[in-house]
Structures are given as C-alpha cells and as structure tokens.
Amino acid sequence: MKHFLPCIIIAACLLVSCSEKNDDVNTGGYTNPVLPGISLPDPTVIRADDGYFYAYGTEDIYGIPIFKSKDLVNWGRTNTVFTSYNRPSWGIKGAASYLWAPDINKVGNKYVLYYSHVPDDLDGSGVENWGIGVATADKPEGPFYDKGKVIIGGEVGQNCCIDPAYFEDTDGKKYLLWGSFFGIYIGELNDDGLSLKDKYSPTRLAGTDGFAMEGSWMYKKGDYYYLFCSNGPSDYEYQQYQLTVGRSTSITGPFVTKNGGKMLENSLEIIMKGDDSFYCPGHNGEIITDDKGVDWIIYHAFLAGQQSSGRQLMLDKVTWDSDGWPVIGNGTPTATCNDKPYFN
Numbered sequence: 001m002k003h004f005l006p007c008i009i010i011a012a013c014l015l016v017s018c019s020e021k022n023d024d025v026n027t028g029g030y031t032n033p034v035l036p037g038i039s040l041p042d043p044t045v046i047r048a049d050d051g052y053f054y055a056y057g058t059e060d061i062y063g064i065p066i067f068k069s070k071d072l073v074n075w076g077r078t079n080t081v082f083t084s085y086n087r088p089s090w091g092i093k094g095a096a097s098y099l100w101a102p103d104i105n106k107v108g109n110k111y112v113l114y115y116s117h118v119p120d121d122l123d124g125s126g127v128e129n130w131g132i133g134v135a136t137a138d139k140p141e142g143p144f145y146d147k148g149k150v151i152i153g154g155e156v157g158q159n160c161c162i163d164p165a166y167f168e169d170t171d172g173k174k175y176l177l178w179g180s181f182f183g184i185y186i187g188e189l190n191d192d193g194l195s196l197k198d199k200y201s202p203t204r205l206a207g208t209d210g211f212a213m214e215g216s217w218m219y220k221k222g223d224y225y226y227l228f229c230s231n232g233p234s235d236y237e238y239q240q241y242q243l244t245v246g247r248s249t250s251i252t253g254p255f256v257t258k259n260g261g262k263m264l265e266n267s268l269e270i271i272m273k274g275d276d277s278f279y280c281p282g283h284n285g286e287i288i289t290d291d292k293g294v295d296w297i298i299y300h301a302f303l304a305g306q307q308s309s310g311r312q313l314m315l316d317k318v319t320w321d322s323d324g325w326p327v328i329g330n331g332t333p334t335a336t337c338n339d340k341p342y343f344n
Contacts, residue, residue: 029338030073032278032314033303039310040065041300042101042163042215044285045072046111048140051343053288055298056081056113058100060310063087064115066141072288072296072315072341081113081135081144088117088133088146096120101215101283105166107174107193110136113144114176116162128154132164132178134194150176151187151199158182160214163283166193167218169251180214183207184229184263186252203252206263213244213266215283224248224324227255230282231268241280242273243299245326258325269325272316275332277304280311287318290341295319301333315341 040057047053055067055075063080082088082099091097100116117133119125131152135144153161160180166189167175174189176196185202189195196202206229207213215230224247232241246255246263254262261267272281284299295318300311316334319327 028340029336030315030340031336032316032333033301033312034073034315035067035075035313037309038067038312040067040313041311042283042285043298043300043313044103045288045298046104046106046140046286047288048106048111050140052140054078054104054140055313056102056104057300057313058102059098064099064102064113067313068141071343072298075313078141081115081142082146086144086146088115088135088148090133090149091117091131091152092119092125092129095125101163103164103166103285104140105168105193107166107168108191110138110192111140111144112136112166112193114150114164114166116164117149118162126154127159127182128152130160130162132161132176136194147194150195151178156199156202158185159209163215165217167220167251170220175218175251177205177216177218179207179216181207181212182209183211184213184216184227186218204264205253205255206246206266208264208266211266217284217286218251219287221320222324225251225255226326227253227263228284229263230284231270232280232282239274239279241282242270243282243284243328244268245271247325258323270331271326272299272328272331272333274301274304277335278302278314278333279304279307281314281333283311288341291344292342294339294341296341297328 039060042058045055053069063082066079067075068078069075098118102115132150135146137144159182165177183204184206187196187202217228219226226247248255257269279302281301
C-alpha cells in the first residue's frame with residue numbers, strides 16, 4: 001500500500017508473545033484486532049506445511065515481520081524476512097528503500113514472498129522507480145534469500161508497480177497482480193514464480209490512471225474470479241478507505257459490480273468500510289477456509305482515535321449471498337465475534 005510515513009522500529013514488538021484473549025484454540029470467540037497494539041499493514045497469511053499460520057506485513061517493523069499462530073487469533077513473533085545484512089539492494093543505485101505489502105505463497109517446494117520495493121525519498125525519485133521483488137525460503141520463518149526484481153515500473157512504462165498478489169489457477173498457471181493508483185494489472189508468471197513471462201504486456205483489470213485503487217487480491221469460487229481491491233486516498237485523515245470487489249468468468253476480465261458497472265471504469269462494489277470503532281479497513285490478504293468449511297478474511301484497520309498505533313491485523317467471517325457475492329458482517333469491521341476459526 002502507498003503511504004507516506006517512514007518505516008519505524010517498534011521495540012516492544014521484539015518481545016511480543018501470543019495474545020492471551022483466548023488460549024484454547026477451538027473454543028470461544030475473539031476480539032478485533034487479533035494482534036492488538038502491533039502495526040502490521042497490508043497483511044498476508046499462509047497456512048504452512050507444519051500446520052501453523054504465518055503472517056507478514058509492510059515493514060513498520062524493520063525487515064518485514066513474521067508472526068505465527070495456530071488459529072488466526074493468537075499470534076506470536078518469530079522473525080523478520082530481511083535484516084540489514086540480507087536486505088534487497090536492487091533498485092536505484094545507492095538509494096535506501098521501504099519494503100511494503102508482501103505476499104506469501106507456496107510455489108513448488110519453496111515459500112515465495114513478493115514484496116514492494118520503494119525508494120525512501122518516495123515521490124522524489126519518481127513513482128516509475130517503484131517496483132516488486134521476490135525472495136524464497138525453505139521454511140515460512142526463513143531464512144529468506146532475495147532473488148531480485150520482478151518488475152520496475154519505469155522499465156515497462158508504468159507507475160506505482162507495487163502491492164503484488166500471487167494467484168494460481170486451477171489449470172496450474174501462475175499469475176501476479178499488482179498496481180496502485182495507476183491501474184490494477186495481471187501478468188502470467190513462469191513456472192517457478194520468480195519472473196513474469198512477459199512483463200511488457202500485462203492486462204489491466206481495474207482502475208484508471210490516478211484513481212485511488214490498490215491492494216488487489218484474487219479468489220476463485222465456482223465459475224467466478226473475484227477481484228478484491230481497496231479504494232481511497234492515501235491521506236488517512238479523511239478515513240475514506242474501503243474494501244471493494246468485482247467478479248468475472250475470465251481471469252483477465254472484464255470485472256464487474258453487482259449492477260454491471262465495470263471496474264475498468266472505476267465502478268465500485270463496496271463490501272466493507274469504516275465506522276466509529278475502526279477506520280480505513282482494507283488491503284485484505286487471503287481468504288482462508290477453516291476445517292468446518294467457514295471462510296475468513298484478513299485485512300488491516302486503524303482503531304478509531306488510535307491512528308498512531310498503526311494499521312492492525314483484523315479477522316472477519318465471509319459468507320456468500322444467494323447470487324454468489326461475498327458478505328462481511330454488516331459491511332463494517334466486527335469488534336467481537338462469538339465464533340472463531342476451527343482447525344483440527
């Protein structure tokens with residue numbers, strides 16, 4: 001996600017332990033945020049081969065933090081993806097960088113993490129220099145080894161090439177989605193997931209140049225591909241940031257809203273927005289199905305009046321209406337839930 005605050009090291013996070021809200025994995029409910037007091041913007045989660053969930057996010061904790069959970073509710077800190085010793089060095093020569101909006105996946109026998117790489121002078125270097133890199137590991141907690149750039153906007157005539165999201169279709173083809181404020185794009189990846197087959201000819205899925213749409217993520221259910229995006233200005237003072245969705249029977253669109261509006265023409269189907277308790281919900285990661293078949297979505301939000309604490313990790317149940325559209329609670333973040341995900 002595009003933002004204009006410097007990355008900070010939150011020292012208390014180094015000692016964070018699992019939440020004590022509910023230590024029994026499969027009983028009771030939970031309260032949002034599920035990682036209280038920790039800024040973990042733009043979250044991504046994977047259920048690893050060891051049965052645990054691992055969460056990663058924009059580096060408000062230096063190096064892209066990694067958290068671990070049995071149940072998506074109680075989390076503990078494990079590691080960071082990068083340190084000052086193995087931090088990516090590609091990009092503008094000599095420029096430091098921010099690492100934003102990672103996306104974690106299992107590709108073949110490797111854990112593959114895409115990340116946004118942004119020069120630390122932000123707009124000063126030009127948004128055409130923003131790009132996406134990739135790192136791999138044998139285990140979800142690392143160590144990760146950087147494999148360099150996947151795409152830089154200026155090399156392909158784009159701006160704001162950030163917010164990567166991996167998608168693997170049922171036919172085994174692999175894709176990467178990306179984009180922020182200058183359109184949402186998709187391109188097919190090579191089999192190892194480390195490079196695009198043709199980075200010069202991606203397909204635009206949504207948004208026009210300058211329109212506030214970013215943080216894309218794709219999910220397939222039945223005959224439809226669902227394209228989730230976040231909409232709203234980068235200036236959170238106005239609290240105008242929300243989660244939207246469109247769908248298509250083709251992975252390359254056209255993606256439309258319930259009333260047939262085209263996402264390529266900036267039509268929005270809003271499925272979650274802020275309220276008096278939580279501001280700016282969005283930039284969702286995975287939809288995870290628990291062992292009872294219930295779907296859950298992760299995303300971030302500010303606690304109202306506590307914006308200085310950052311964007312915190314949120315969890316909500318997803319249901320599907322009779323026409324196959326996703327529904328999240330009453331369209332706003334849930335503060336408390338009587339249920340929690342169930343995992344054997």
